[in-house]
Amino acid sequence: MxxxxxxxxxxxxxxxxxxxxxxxxxxxxxxxxxxxxxxxxxxxxxxxxxxxxxxxxxxxxxxxxxxxxxxxxxxxxxxxxxxxxxxxxxxxxxxxxxxxxxxxxxxxxxxxxxxxxxxxxxxxxxxxxxxxxxxxxxxxxxxxxxxxxxxxxxxxxxxxxxxxxxxxxxxxxxxxxxxxxxxxxxxxxxxxxxxxxxxxxxxxxxxxxxxxxxxxxxxxxxxxxxxxxxxxxxxxxxxxxxxxxxxxxxxxxxxxxxxxxxxxxxxxxxxxxxxxxxxxxxxxxxxxxxxxxxxxxxxxxxxxxxxxxxxxxxxxxxxxxxxxxxxxxxxxxxxxxxIWPEGVTPFHVGIVNLKQGDAATDTACEAIYGALRAAGFDPLYDDRDERAGAKFATMDLIGLPWRITVGPRGLAKNLVELTSRRTGESEEMTAEAAIARIAEIYAGV
Amino acid sequence: MxxxxxxxxxxxxxxxxxxxxxxxxxxxxxxxxxxxxxxxxxxxxxxxxxxxxxxxxxxxxxxxxxxxxxxxxxxxxxxxxxxxxxxxxxxxxxxxxxxxxxxxxxxxxxxxxxxxxxxxxxxxxxxxxxxxxxxxxxxxxxxxxxxxxxxxxxxxxxxxxxxxxxxxxxxxxxxxxxxxxxxxxxxxxxxxxxxxxxxxxxxxxxxxxxxxxxxxxxxxxxxxxxxxxxxxxxxxxxxxxxxxxxxxxxxxxxxxxxxxxxxxxxxxxxxxxxxxxxxxxxxxxxxxxxxxxxxxxxxxxxxxxxxxxxxxxxxxxxxxxxxxxxxxxxxxxxxxxxIWPEGVTPFHVGIVNLKQGDAATDTACEAIYGALRAAGFDPLYDDRDERAGAKFATMDLIGLPWRITVGPRGLAKNLVELTSRRTGESEEMTAEAAIARIAEIYAGV
Structure with a gap:
């Protein structure tokens, strides 16, 4: 969505x-x-x-x-x-x-x-x-x-x-x-x-x-x-x-x-x-x-x-x-x-685009969104023209257990950020690795 | 079921x-x-x-x-x-x-x-x-x-x-x-x-x-x-x-x-x-x-x-x-x-065992039932100790679009019968062929 x-x-x-x-x-x-x-x-x-x-x-x-x-x-x-x-x-x-x-x-x-x-x-x-x-x-x-x-x-x-x-x-x-x-x-x-x-x-x-x-x-x-x-x-x-x-x-x-x-x-x-x-x-x-x-x-x-x-x-x-x-x-x-447990979360993962309207981040977000959906997941993509802070606050409030953050700085190194809502810990990795990790997390749920 | x-x-x-x-x-x-x-x-x-x-x-x-x-x-x-x-x-x-x-x-x-x-x-x-x-x-x-x-x-x-x-x-x-x-x-x-x-x-x-x-x-x-x-x-x-x-x-x-x-x-x-x-x-x-x-x-x-x-x-x-x-x-x-259309039928296919209690027909029915379920279908297996006529009448009444009938005479030739509820037409084939036909029928539904 x-x-x-x-x-x-x-x-x-x-x-x-x-x-x-x-x-x-x-x-x-x-x-x-x-x-x-x-x-x-x-x-x-x-x-x-x-x-x-x-x-x-x-x-x-x-x-x-x-x-x-x-x-x-x-x-x-x-x-x-x-x-x-x-x-x-x-x-x-x-x-x-x-x-x-x-x-x-x-x-x-x-x-x-x-x-x-x-x-x-x-x-x-x-x-x-x-x-x-x-x-x-x-x-x-x-x-x-x-x-x-x-x-x-x-x-x-x-x-x-x-x-x-x-x-x-x-x-x-x-x-x-x-x-x-x-x-x-x-x-x-x-x-x-x-x-x-x-x-x-x-x-x-x-x-x-x-x-x-x-x-x-x-x-x-x-x-x-x-x-x-x-x-x-x-x-x-x-x-x-x-x-x-x-x-x-x-x-x-x-x-x-x-x-x-x-x-x-x-x-x-x-x-x-x-x-x-x-x-x-x-x-x-x-x-x-x-x-x-x-x-x-x-x-x-x-x-x-x-x-x-x-x-x-x-x-x-x-x-x-x-x-x-x-x-x-x-x-x-x-x-x-x-903080939803994985078994009941309304969306499996949130996608936050840090620079909506930027061709590179928009393309990367769309690709991740499409790949997750193709793999049978139900992601929530925050594609609004909003500040990063507001997007993070919304994601934290609604409690999706995992968030993929996509910004120009990371993309320059071909990296996105995967964040756990429960621990607050983030890890940089490629988009492919983030999608694979999501698949791994939900495999047993 | x-x-x-x-x-x-x-x-x-x-x-x-x-x-x-x-x-x-x-x-x-x-x-x-x-x-x-x-x-x-x-x-x-x-x-x-x-x-x-x-x-x-x-x-x-x-x-x-x-x-x-x-x-x-x-x-x-x-x-x-x-x-x-x-x-x-x-x-x-x-x-x-x-x-x-x-x-x-x-x-x-x-x-x-x-x-x-x-x-x-x-x-x-x-x-x-x-x-x-x-x-x-x-x-x-x-x-x-x-x-x-x-x-x-x-x-x-x-x-x-x-x-x-x-x-x-x-x-x-x-x-x-x-x-x-x-x-x-x-x-x-x-x-x-x-x-x-x-x-x-x-x-x-x-x-x-x-x-x-x-x-x-x-x-x-x-x-x-x-x-x-x-x-x-x-x-x-x-x-x-x-x-x-x-x-x-x-x-x-x-x-x-x-x-x-x-x-x-x-x-x-x-x-x-x-x-x-x-x-x-x-x-x-x-x-x-x-x-x-x-x-x-x-x-x-x-x-x-x-x-x-x-x-x-x-x-x-x-x-x-x-x-x-x-x-x-x-x-x-x-x-x-x-006569349920395939898109809304409560069960995809009915299985009628003509001789409940007979080792060969029971085994064949169980195998078909298991194979259909493993393939993602929801069959209704009439495993009751009832006359064939009563089983057919129930299947016709509840209107499942397809029925697989398993009896000793057919099994002797390694055959079961696949029947369309809508046309009433039956066809003899192997159990494997019947399962494949069911998969084909529901592929587009």
Missing amino acids: RLSRYFLPVLKENPAEAQIASHRLMLRAGMIKQEAAGIYAWLPLGFKVLRRLEQIVHEEQQRAGHIPLLMPTLQSADLWRESGRYDAYGPEMLRFKDRHDREMLYGPTNEEMITDIFRAHVSSYKELPLTLYHIQWKFRDEVRPRFGVMRGREFLMKDGYNFDLTREDALHAYNRHMVSYLRTYERMGLTAIPMRADSGPIGGENTHEFLVLANTGESEVFYDAAVAGLKLGDRQVDYDNREEVADICKEFTSVYARTDETHDEALFDRIPEDRRRVGRGIEVGQIFYFGTKYSAAMGATVTAPDGTKVPVEMGSHGIGVSRLVGALIEANHDDKGI | RLSRYFLPVLKENPAEAQIASHRLMLRAGMIKQEAAGIYAWLPLGFKVLRRLEQIVHEEQQRAGHIPLLMPTLQSADLWRESGRYDAYGPEMLRFKDRHDREMLYGPTNEEMITDIFRAHVSSYKELPLTLYHIQWKFRDEVRPRFGVMRGREFLMKDGYNFDLTREDALHAYNRHMVSYLRTYERMGLTAIPMRADSGPIGGENTHEFLVLANTGESEVFYDAAVAGLKLGDRQVDYDNREEVADICKEFTSVYARTDETHDEALFDRIPEDRRRVGRGIEVGQIFYFGTKYSAAMGATVTAPDGTKVPVEMGSHGIGVSRLVGALIEANHDDKGI
């Missing part, structure tokens, strides 16, 4: 309403614009990151064998009366009537609807196991929306639902989700720690939240420092192998890590003192096993091998996709702006 | 509520499930087609230089008061109050919001031209939703908005949209004819609808048979070249084609009699040039080269993405089911 033809409305001033870094930086970098309290338009740069996260979530869910579909944003109140949640859910649920006076709501979650889909179409254990998920906009009418997309009212969530014959099968689905989530966050460049949690209005006995450590997190967290160093890395996982999947879950959950809701002082004290940590975390996902809570209430049964009809075992599993954009920035920024 | 692990709830019976082919076939092929009047869940097969259409729309819009963003589904009533449309819009607009009693609505279209985004960030002609678009769910509270996704209440639409300094620039944007839409529909395997139309509540003087010819269309259309044969084909279009783009528009609009709303009997009579056609059409898109209607009302001005402030020239341009799924089926089906 050429910046002269893009829509990147960066702000020079810090917006007064933004209290935390991600909110401030998303506004300043032209990623979002507030349209109502807790309701945002995703401007082109923000939308690109959101789509990228969505893509990673799709890929990792499908790798785990989960099937995508798409449920609508609006739901009938009747469905929620069946589970008893229509009355139980508080004022966070946005309720209204359509032109025929039918009671409707904007879905805050989809347990009822997916159970309805299941019971309409599945009747035998032979069609199990089954995990369906979607990525769709939700609405929760927060009394005090704040922190930008971190606590918005209209938000994008991946929610998945497993249907299994037995408790053991459902617990395997639970574990499969935990592992697929760990891989999802790692691909995004995040360390998200699974912590035992309370189940809240979803219900159920087993539940873990995934928390990204950040000073601005809404939850207080207590953990063994060792947990933050755990990595899935590039191990191949066979999601059908129960033992393998369970072992990974054990590895990540046997080290102490809890939120204030479930914190156990006695257990915490057993951690060697130099590894005890108290901090704050941002919740970016949660998984639940709740058995037959919805299937029993809504009559979602299957015929078991012995011919009896049993309510299906279920769980639900969510990733806050729009919220993750904020969490990523909270975990990856400095005083100049955002 | 292995069918045994997929969620494809096909129906044996014709659903009583479905009056037209696309609605009936989408229900029968397990593509959608109604959740409330005019509100559908997109089951996995339907979601796959929807995503594919969305992808084509994104690619063609970006090829034309248009920039994607994403506006929220919910909007503030205040914004619509500025344009005067809050009161003007009828009961099709879903209105409600949030927990703080603020008046909100579920967006039926986005002229106001995009104008608000524009005026907040753009103030000079130097930042023009600019075309922003998004693909987002909309809601129109139709009094009588029907025909499945063809006239739903919650529907997916691409809506794009151009911002230009002059009327000439805006008309170029209008033309650019016409050409990008023609290419979009062609890639989907559809013949969509641009027809002069009425502007309705959007307003404006210039507008064309795109209609797909189908007996079940809601509009009566009058046209010169020559128009249905026009093709963009594989010509390369330079979307910045005004003359080239205008010439293509002229080519497609100078042949008579009108809906009953704008039909001119005198002009129609001038068409040679053997080319005069009266039929029905499904509207799948519409483009509008409306000048300063919204920018003047909402104060979206830019500084012109002479220093004066002028309201920006605008147009809006929509493609009904979810409705297109229905239109595609109306135009592509027979009495056995759907």
Whole structure:
């Protein structure tokens, strides 16, 4: 993309309403614009990151064998009366009537609807196991929306639902989700720690939240420092192998890590003192096993091998996709702006032309831009007639991890500059070498 | 995908509520499930087609230089008061109050919001031209939703908005949209004819609808048979070249084609009699040039080269993405089911194993499945323990354009069968030849 033809409305001033870094930086970098309290338009740069996260979530869910579909944003109140949640859910649920006076709501979650889909179409254990998920906009009418997309009212969530014959099968689905989530966050460049949690209005006995450590997190967290160093890395996982999947879950959950809701002082004290940590975390996902809570209430049964009809075992599993954009920035920024991890950056590399209009630098920039695009990369070329300082400030603010700077002085020696946004380090090399380095960097992403 | 692990709830019976082919076939092929009047869940097969259409729309819009963003589904009533449309819009607009009693609505279209985004960030002609678009769910509270996704209440639409300094620039944007839409529909395997139309509540003087010819269309259309044969084909279009783009528009609009709303009997009579056609059409898109209607009302001005402030020239341009799924089926089906054009098919090819459990056929099917996936294709392998007849019926119903059938008799001669869904013709060949043929078929798609 050429910046002269893009829509990147960066702000020079810090917006007064933004209290935390991600909110401030998303506004300043032209990623979002507030349209109502807790309701945002995703401007082109923000939308690109959101789509990228969505893509990673799709890929990792499908790798785990989960099937995508798409449920609508609006739901009938009747469905929620069946589970008893229509009355139980508080004022966070946005309720209204359509032109025929039918009671409707904007879905805050989809347990009822997916159970309805299941019971309409599945009747035998032979069609199990089954995990369906979607990525769709939700609405929760927060009394005090704040922190930008971190606590918005209209938000994008991946929610998945497993249907299994037995408790053991459902617990395997639970574990499969935990592992697929760990891989999802790692691909995004995040360390998200699974912590035992309370189940809240979803219900159920087993539940873990995934928390990204950040000073601005809404939850207080207590953990063994060792947990933050755990990595899935590039191990191949066979999601059908129960033992393998369970072992990974054990590895990540046997080290102490809890939120204030479930914190156990006695257990915490057993951690060697130099590894005890108290901090704050941002919740970016949660998984639940709740058995037959919805299937029993809504009559979602299957015929078991012995011919009896049993309510299906279920769980639900969510990733806050729009919220993750904020969490990523909270975990990856400095005083100049955002620093995108390579896995989620909106553009792979920025190209800064130090002397726009100069035939030699223009030609060199065009050649680099063309070569990167031909190699399958998505570069952002700042081709505006602006001072170098302004171009650097914009690149630093929007946080592309790599920048190629092209100026007359370097070109005289046939060199350009490759700069890492994270370390700030620059290196001179030929344009060809810079392009090769970019290819190398993104080869494993 | 292995069918045994997929969620494809096909129906044996014709659903009583479905009056037209696309609605009936989408229900029968397990593509959608109604959740409330005019509100559908997109089951996995339907979601796959929807995503594919969305992808084509994104690619063609970006090829034309248009920039994607994403506006929220919910909007503030205040914004619509500025344009005067809050009161003007009828009961099709879903209105409600949030927990703080603020008046909100579920967006039926986005002229106001995009104008608000524009005026907040753009103030000079130097930042023009600019075309922003998004693909987002909309809601129109139709009094009588029907025909499945063809006239739903919650529907997916691409809506794009151009911002230009002059009327000439805006008309170029209008033309650019016409050409990008023609290419979009062609890639989907559809013949969509641009027809002069009425502007309705959007307003404006210039507008064309795109209609797909189908007996079940809601509009009566009058046209010169020559128009249905026009093709963009594989010509390369330079979307910045005004003359080239205008010439293509002229080519497609100078042949008579009108809906009953704008039909001119005198002009129609001038068409040679053997080319005069009266039929029905499904509207799948519409483009509008409306000048300063919204920018003047909402104060979206830019500084012109002479220093004066002028309201920006605008147009809006929509493609009904979810409705297109229905239109595609109306135009592509027979009495056995759907026939997907290669450009939009949910799976590239189906594999039918005639003797599941037989070591030789299982091995051959797995090899074909693996080879197709390794080559970047997305096959659907019917690995269920079902009779051949049931497998063929399912494949015919869901409409994959190509099927590879593997049975013991053929394998004895080292042959499989490649069948075209559209023609019904089968050809025996080796598995390798079948895979090569599939690669050849999709090379140009």
